[in-house]
Amino acid sequence: MKSILTAAAVALGLAQPLAAQDFPTGPVTIIVPYSPSGNTDVFTRHLAPYLEEKWGQPIVIDNRPGGGSMVGTAIVAQAEPDGHTLLVTTSAFVTAPAIQTSLPFDSREAFAPVANVGHVSYVLVTNGDSGFDTLEDFIAQSKDAPKFAATAGLGTTTHFAIEKFIADSGADVDVVHFKGGGPAVVSILSKETDIYGSSISSAGENLKTGKVKALAVLGNERIDALPDVPSTAELGFPDLEIKQWVGMFAPAGTDPAIVAKINADVNEALQTPEFVATVTPLDWTLFQSTPEGFAQQVDEELTKWKALAVSQGISK
Amino acid sequence: MYRIDYTDLVGGLLLVALGAGVSLVAIQHYPLGTLQRMGPGMFPAILGVVLGGLGIMLALQALRRTGKRPDIRVFSPLFVLAGVASFALLITPAGLIPAIVSIVVISSLAELRIRPVSLALLCLALCLMAPLVFVVGLGLPIPLIRWPL
Amino acid sequence: MDFFSNIGLGFSVALSLTNIFYCFLGALLGTLVGVIPGLGVLAAISMLFPLTFHLEPTTALIMLAGIWYGTTYGGSTASILLNLPGTPANAVTCLDGYPMAKQGRGGVALFMTTVASFFGASFGIILLTLFTPIIAEYALQFGSAEYFALMLMGLVAASTISEGSAIKGLAMVVLGIIIGLVGMDTQSATVRFSFGILGLLEGVSLIALAMGVFGVAEIIMSVRRVKTADIDPESLKLKAIKPSRDEMRRSWFPMLRGSSMGSFFGTLPGTGPSIAAFLSYAIEKRISRTPERFGKGAIEGIMAPEAANNAADQTAFIPTLSLGVPGSATMALMLGVLMIHGVAPGPNLISSQPELFWGLIMSFWVGNLILLLLNIPLIGVWVRMLTIPYHILFPAVLAFICIGAFTSGFSPLNVWMVFAFGVLGYLMRIFHFPGAPLLLGFVLGPLMEEHFRRAMVLSRGDFMTFFERPISATIMALTGLVLIWGVVSAERSRKRQLLSEGEVDHTPEATDRPT
Secondary structure: OOOHHHHHHHHOOOOOOOOHHHOOOOOEEEEEOOOOOOHHHHHHHHHHHHHHHHHOOOEEEEEOOOHHHHHHHHHHHOOOOOOOEEEEEEOHHHHHHHHOOOOOOOOOOOEEEEEEEEEEEEEEEEEOOOOOOOHHHHHHHHHHOOEEEEEOOOOOHHHHHHHHHHHHHOOOEEEEEOOOHHHHHHHHHOOOOOEEEEEHHHHOHHHHHOOEEEEEEOOOOOEOOEOOOOEOOOOOOOOOOOEEEEEEEEEOOOOHHHHHHHHHHHHHHHHOHHHHHHHHHHOOEEOOOOHHHHHHHHHHHHHHHHHHHHHOOOOO | OEOOOHHHHHHHHHHHHHHHHHHHHHHHHOOOEOOOOEOOOHHHHHHHHHHHHHHHHHHHHHHOOOEOOOOOOOHHHHHHHHHHHHHHHHHHHHOHHHHHHHHHHHHHHHHOOOOHHHHHHHHHHHHHHHHHHHHHHOOOOOOOOOOOO | OOHHHHHHHHHHHHOOHHHHHHHHHHHHHHHHHHHOOOOOHHHHHHHHHHHHHHOOHHHHHHHHHHHHHHHHHHHHHHHHHHOOOOOHHHOOHHHHHHHHHHHHHHHHHHHHHHHHHHHHHHHHHHHHHHHHHHHHHHHOOOOHHHHHHHHHHHHHHHOOOOOOOHHHHHHHHHHHHHHHHOEEOOOOOOEEOOOOOHHHHHOOOHHHHHHHHHHHHHHHHHOOOOOOOOOOHHHHOHHHHOOOHHHHHHHHHHHHHHHHHHHHHHHOOOOOHHHHHHHHHHHHHHHOOOHHHOOOOOOHHHHHHHHHHHHHHHHOHHHHHHOOOOOOHHHHHHHHHHHHOOOOOOOOHHHHOHHHHHHHHHHHHHHHHHHHHHHHHHHHHHHHHOOOOHHHHHHHHHHHHHHHHHHOOOOHHHHHHHHHHHHHHHHHHHOOOOOHHHHHHHHHHHHHHHHHHHHHHHOOOOOOHHHHOHHHHHHHHHHHHHHHHHHHHHHHHHHHHHHHHHHHOOOHHHHHOOO
16 A cells, blocks of 8 residues: 555656656655564664655655564555655565465565665573573583573564574574564563573663673674673574664665665665764664665575575474 | 244354354364464364354254344444445545545434434534544544545 | 652652643543544554654653553543443443443443542552562563463453353353454464455454444444433533442442452553453452342442553553563553663663653653543533434444544554444344453453463473463462352352242243243
């Protein structure tokens, strides 16, 4: 479904043959397939004013949560490919299709990737009083008595991060799904589960007070927020470079010149010092990306996660 | 008065049909799993059976007692529901005002008499009030009117 | 400790002019959102969320919280006067509130629910003030097994919530659970009963269900039957809202029990005011010596749920603020306000942001007082609404229901759901199936399934998990007791009925019954 106002503009013939330099000719709707106030939503709401100023058109942020982000994603897949309806979503874009097999769109065919705007890192966390202090401990103990891992939901990036960790480390872990990051953190706090791949903001203050402790950062490098916590690469798992990225997509068929223009404008916004200052406390690493590079990354990740889902037996 | 309670008999049989349908769909389309590791089909399959069972109990009881004539109306549901449907059809393509007018006009036909003056006044009042409450007051992004494509 | 200085600090924040203004604004909007059937608190708060970018976080939270608890105050109005719930949490208030209105005691009912709301809210705020950290710890003891046990107890306790046949009540609970299963299964990503409609991935909307089954069906049944409610002009006068001494006396304990139930369910993430209201009604009916009065305008039947849902509204802030874990989508929005302003919710919040924490909590007193002062004069206005001829009232209400349904998700799909559930609700009226158990099953069912399956994974398939974990075992034992109690009291009332039927058999009318 299209934005109300965009539709009106189209109806009045305003949005007919569209040159990239004229873009946008009307209000732009950005669909966020998550509830207001989530990480992605907050990021988008911070980004929108920069684009509004640049484009001289209002931006409507439309939250369409549900189906592990796939409801809002499908809406954009079916939208008019004129650049006036965009999607800002997370890496669930590439993980969820590995599990949800009956989606009404093809993730590769239905979208034109625009920009990869940034990512947040995952930290493997456990209860402050759990019987292990390092990831080695955890893996070793799990082989004596199997452990439980929490996820923020089936098909989320947290789920795939844990599955990949299990596949690479050989730890004996059963996966338990929760509805969102909040309940997953509670299950760690209450010791119902033993490990969770959390973003820094999900674990939040609980990390600082020691109710939750970090075992490792998923990825090749340590992160600034937790300088003392080793990366999984240091611990001998080089393939666990898994981040929750946020990216912008347009419907397939959007004029490549418009895609390039949006990409350039987004990149410009991401470089402004004010923007960097607003999102840095939320632990974001920002990127300068090209549509081509992002498209390639999306394509590779779709293949990679599908293969993991099949080998771990979580895909139907 | 009827010799048996037809209302509950039919109601019970409807429950049986519904329960059977739910169980069949669940068993055919969704993996059942085991009780320990329940699949997505297990819970609905059980519920369907329970619903059917309750339906049978209801129908059996109905055979053993007298019943009253059920209270079935034709025009009220017809017009009220048609009003709701017209709202659903019009709200996206035409906007808020046409949707309000159509739901008010169509549903008020359920009265089976037309009061043109009070109807027009009601439409007018609602078309002023609704945008004020929802669009101005709560800032909801609903278009008031949109020219059909 | 410096408890009093904290309270003082809180009031100094809450009583600033700006904060009082936004608190008032929130309470007013909340009342409005609550009174209008179909418009949900989540939709309203989502819409106002972007506004909070420009406000101080404390002020923003005070306003959003005002909407949140104000909605529950206002929600009972339509339940009582029109038999359609303003919000799902007020659905159970219809059961006894509407009969009261029909008896010309609508003013009393509105006044008493306002009192109950204030009482419940105060109870919740006091708990919030004194015990937040302790309660948060305690809520962590509830794992999936405990949740399942709790939900099971809820369903067993509530199976007799409505009048009439127990079989019909149970059947509607089951049907409610089945409707609750629509959408994507969280444990396997299988999409169930969605008929290929994409919007149904996230399941059926609770508001659409409540509005269809209660609202649209009620309108269908009332058209051409209700003219203007034949109200005694005396009942419109302000003194008519005064409850009788007997009603006052019978209200205390239901309010207390309702507040306790509400406070308990409010603190548990994932449950909330709706469940609390339903269960406190069920409890009142269970323990009443005269359960036959329920459903016919028993004051206990409105006091307990209205105290419960308001208490739950307040204590819902406990896990949200102290653990950083939102108990519902609305609470997640509140957390979002904090995160936008760079405040991390969590166990440190109370010490690191005392102005925010205590200011917010003390603003609840301000807000509830405003609501009390706002709602009592409004009673006269609302009761007068009954003098509007029904042929004018019902199309207007119907329009508001549809607009409200549309605003939750801005999709005509939700209006179509109201349509579908209107059909269902009408069928249920024809066959005399009660609506309240359907709604309860819908709310509890998906939680039950989710927690049962998760508990099974966590226990590695051992059913004993429900009986080995102490809290779960206690709840299970209580469930057993409730069940036995139910059978015994059913038996007793059956005997009583047989006795009275024996008397009836002597009347001429009954002699032509088939044997």
